[in-house]
Amino acid sequence: MKNYMAPMEGVTNWVYRNAYHDCFYPMDKYFTPFITAKPNKRLSSKEIKEVSPETNGSLPVIPQILTNNAEDFVKTAHIFRDEYGHREVNLNLGCPSGTVTAKGKGAGFLGEPEKLERFLDEIFEHTDMEISIKTRVGTDYEEDWDRLLEIYSRYPMKELIIHPRLLKDYYKGTPRYELFQKAQVSLKVPLGYNGDIFSVEAYQEMREKFPEADSFMYGRGVIARPYLLDAIKKDTWEGCGSSDSMESYKKKMRQFHDRLYHDYQGYLSGERNVLFRMKEVWSYMAPGFTNYTKYLKKIKKSQHFGDYEAAVMSLFGEQEITGA
Ligand SMILES: Cc1cc2nc3c(=O)[nH]c(=O)nc-3n(C[C@H](O)[C@H](O)[C@H](O)COP(=O)(O)O)c2cc1C
Structure with missing residues (x-):
């Protein structure tokens, strides 16, 4: 079971992840907050700091891209590869913010499955990089997930990280756990679970619900209690003066x-x-x-x-x- 830090715009940037990594139980991967791909993209100095080994040292950082344009995705991914040595990129299909979804990006892209399929065809064809995807389970209806699963099953993605809420749920209510289970039945790629792991108890509950998940991704729970993984791992980890008190x-x-x-x-x-x-x-x-x-x-x-x-x-x- 691998542990990932969630991308959180304004919170889990390079400064935060370096401090976290030195103080608490280290994550297996740190996903950057989304970086918008644009035509003729040059990275801003803030974006460079997110992805550069100069600011991230040896931390396992995965850059996340937000776009619905395949050419822009590939160009930006190749900047990460050629200039900063990355081998994996993550595609954001989860952001519920109105300014993003109104442009058909993030979770908004899930509402245009045919376009999404053409986009995925192109990006998987035009790059040799490993592509992971972070997704919600649809825009408005649980039935959206069936079509999306059909689409996702066609691509050799590195990993699919699922936040099992619909776009319309935003962050409200309980995650739709059955839809994660549905993915376990129909997909062969490694699956990551993300959503509401706020305590050791919640972690244990998710482990029982999803014993086959390959990774758990932590967002608000780890920001609220940065010692959450220390508490989860306390029986097995001897690092950094670990103690359960x-x-x-x-x-x-x-x-x-x-x-x-x-x-x-x-x-x-x-x-x-x-x-x-x-x-x-x-x-x-x-x-x-x-x-x-x-x-x-x-x-x-x-x-x-x-x-x-x-x-x-x-x-x-x-x-x-x-x-x-
Ligand atoms: C303030 C904030 C910023 C976020 N920024 C991003 C982002 O840049 N990219 C992304 O994929 N998800 C983003 N998310 C979603 C989180 O990565 C995560 O999926 C969500 O918080 C649910 O996980 P949690 O219950 O562990 O917090 C953001 C969430 C919040 C609350």
Whole structure:
């Protein structure tokens, strides 16, 4: 069973993944937030940092591409291959954001199965790179999945990572677990499960539901409790001062926080930009503490490093983590 960090625009960027990798149970792969493929694409300096070995060291990073144009996909994939040494790329067929789906990209592409099939024909024909896909199970109806499974079964993809929600579900309700099971029956390619693994208990439940899944991908659960994999693996892993005590997880969280905060200060200019990134992370992480509401409010209201640091120090000093 492999463990992957989910791509999360604005959160799991190169700064975050480096800090995570050094502090917690390491992931087998880190997927970049989506990079939009464009005709005559040159990567922006932000995008270069996402995919370059200079900023990612030896971390197993998989660049993710968002597009519905096969030529643009292949061109961008080949930039990742030729300039940054990548052998695998991931296609985003899951993003539910209105600005993306309105252009027929991300999960919006799932609503045009014939076009999607032609697109996949072309990209699999025109590159020798390994292609993995991250997908939702349809746009509006569970029946969408049957057609999509038929399509996916035709391609030699490296892996299909499934977030079993429809586009219309956004992130609401319970994932449609039966649709993941359906994929296990009809597809031969390796399958990854993604969705709502927020605790050790949820992890165990998914392991029981999907014993044949090749990988689990973690998003919001790991951002909220970055020690989640340490807690899941505690019986088998001896790394990084591993211990199962809450006190030790809290200490590691503090170290991780300080590292991330420090690294953002080195990379971003101005208090505002650094605090913007940290506030985004805290919107997931604070609910993992007891009585967190007033601390989160203070963190969110902080305008300067001084007020921010005071709010974070009081949260760590006065409250406990709730555990995974
Ligand atoms: C703020 C945010 C940004 C996201 N950005 C991306 C992205 O760039 N590419 C992508 O494939 N999925 C993206 N996702 C979806 C996640 O990768 C993941 O599929 C989703 O959060 C469900 O998994 P989880 O329940 O473990 O969080 C994003 C989700 C959130 C909440």
